[in-house]
Amino acid sequence: MKKAAIAVTLTASIFTLTACNSGEGDSEVVAETNAGNITKDDFYQELKDRYGESVLRELVTVEVLNDKYDVSDKQIDKEVQNVKDQLGDQFQSVLQRQGFKDEQAFRKMLKLSLLQEEAVAEDMDISKKELKEKYERMKTEVKAKHILVDKKEKAK
Known part of the structure; x- marks a missing residue:
């Protein structure tokens, strides 16, 4: 149920973001080059196309988590x-x-x-007893010994 609500919210948000792109462009120049200018609208559109979905997903996730x-x-x-x-x-x-x-x-x-x-x-719901049992099962004991020899070939 939770996953379905999050999925519906995310989908609706993506459609909203897509619909927000108005036909009027913002011609404010944000970068000037000898090859041409980059307008605010061009920059925004490129950011939205490349990163919009992931940013929107993160924002929705944060809102849902903050609410709950x-x-x-x-x-x-x-x-x-x-x-x-x-x-x-x-x-x-x-x-x-x-x-x-x-x-x-x-x-x-x-x-x-x-x-x-x-x-x-x-x-x-994990009790302290269950946590301790899990720790004991995962705990491993390592026994290491060093064997010292006088020559590298002998060690190999």
């Missing part, structure tokens, strides 16, 4: 602080290398991630 689940600013602050504690002075440079323009963009991604975790965990 709650993630507090305290939870986000805690996650940001954990990352800052791990990275120390490297925090800002790591954000930039990962493609975040600033900490706010990182916080936005964290919120989406936490909302997705809430959605996945919604129907899961």
Whole structure:
């Protein structure tokens, strides 16, 4: 039922985005070149054609998750602080290398991630006992020994 509602919402949103393309073009020039100018309308249309569906899907997903689940600013602050504690002075440079323009963009991604975790965990009831049993089953014991020899050929 949930998947059907999301699919219907997503489909309706895509049709709406497609219908929003008006016949009147915006001739404001956003880039000038010797070969010709790029108008705002040309730029928008190209972005919509290339990335419109994925951006729209992300926006709808965020709206649906925000409507159904709650993630507090305290939870986000805690996650940001954990990352800052791990990275120390490297925090800002790591954000930039990962493609975040600033900490706010990182916080936005964290919120989406936490909302997705809430959605996945919604129907899961796992007791501490079950979790411990699963951990014990997955735990492996490794026994390693070093054999020292004086020549490389002998080791091979």
